[in-house]
Structure formats: structure tokens, C-alpha cells
Amino acid sequence: MKILIVDDDEISRFPLVSLVKRLPVGMEVVEASDGEEAWALLQDGLRPSLCCCDLVMPKLDGVGLLRRVKADRFLQFIPFVMISSSADRESVTGAVGAGAVGFIVKPYAMAATSRTLEKVLRESQGSLAEPVASVARRLGISKAEVTRLMHKLEAEVSACLDLVKEGGVASAQLPEIKRIQGSCALLGLKHCANLLRLQPEDGPSLDETGLVSLREVKLQVSLALEFAMQEA
Secondary structure, eight states: OEEEEEOSOHHHHHHHHHHHHTSTTOOEEEEESSHHHHHHHHHTTOOOSEEEEESSOSSSOHHHHHHHHHTSTTTTTSOEEEEESOOOHHHHHHHHHHTOOEEEESSOOHHHHHHHHHHHHHHHHHHHSOOHHHHHHHHTSOHHHHHHHHHHHHHHHHHHHHHHHHHOOGGGGHHHHHHHHHHHHHTTOHHHHHHTOOOGGGTTHHHHHHHHHHHHHHHHHHHHHHHHHHHO
């Protein structure tokens, strides 16, 4: 699992990076020095479980990056915790209004910051996927079996994606995509299931939409597996 930390001040980034690495859930940190660099990473396929983003930066500020992310169908799920050296009401209101789900203030108070980040991670993952223990109870199987089925699903998504890439026609794989969509729903991968709700009447855009959706689902299943293996 990854946390993206975006701050143009390396000295300010360092203590937050150190704090994140000590979180109980165990996170890999990716750093960006401004909003444009962070946006390029996201466009290249980075899918962090959380983004901690400074409000004031050159090139593209925190709220500007947040608005871009929330306008993108495949990125809008990423939770943002905004960082500022002040806790004035205007800054908080502006960040929350743009879609931020948390706010931390420099200099960082370790205990309070850790609680905020852990709470956001827990709640955001719950909105994307059902906990493994809950899926296991619902299906009447063990958590290990749920994890095994998720690994199988990951392989099936990869195979379908390869077929679409090879033929360039997602519509030809629509029955398989719908089957995978059902498997995602069965395993509690709510976000993945929603991404694969493709319809034949989508017209010429179906092939491109299907290709991009499968790529995104492959990333999301891998992310869900990381959470599942920690929980199992």
C-alpha cells in the first residue's frame, strides 16, 4: 500500500514521511514536490491509498490537484488529507469543500496525525471494498479462501485485459467482463464492480472505456489484495 505525500518543502516532508512509515498498517511512501509532479505520477498509474497534500505549492497547489483528481472517474476515490501551517477556518472550509476528508497542521503532532491518517485509511478502504472477514462470514468460507479467490480474480482480470489489448475490442469480451464484474461484487470489491458496469449501448466508446476500466480494475484488485492479506 502506498501513501502519496505532496509538499514543495523537503524539510516539511521529512517528518511526515517518517511518521507514515511507522504507521501500524505499514505503508510505502511516494513523494512529490508539487501538484504537477503528483498529477504526473497519478497519470502514470500510481494509485495511493491516501494522498497527504500541502495546500500552498508552486505550479499546482493542493486544492487545484484535489479538484483535478475528483474530476477524474478513475482517481476520484483517492482520499485527500490536506496539510497547512495554519488551521484557519477559511483554509479548512476551502479544502473540505473541494473534497478533502481530513486536515493536518504543521508542525505535526505525531499522535494526532497518526490517528487522522489511520481513520481516513480505514474509512476509505471500507467504501471501496468489504472487509475480508465480512466477506468470509457472508460466503461461509475462511479468510484464506477469500484471499485465494481474490488472487484468482486478479489473474482473470489480467487475462481479459491481455485479450482486449491484443484484439483492441472490449465489446467482444463483454460477457467475460460481466462475469468478472459479478465476481468483484461477490467478493465485496464494490469499486471494481462499479467500474465494470459496461453496457453494449455505450456505442463506439465501449471499447476504449472497457480497456481503461480493465486497466483500472487490475490496479484496484491488486490494492484490495494488499489490504486482504494484511487482514487475513
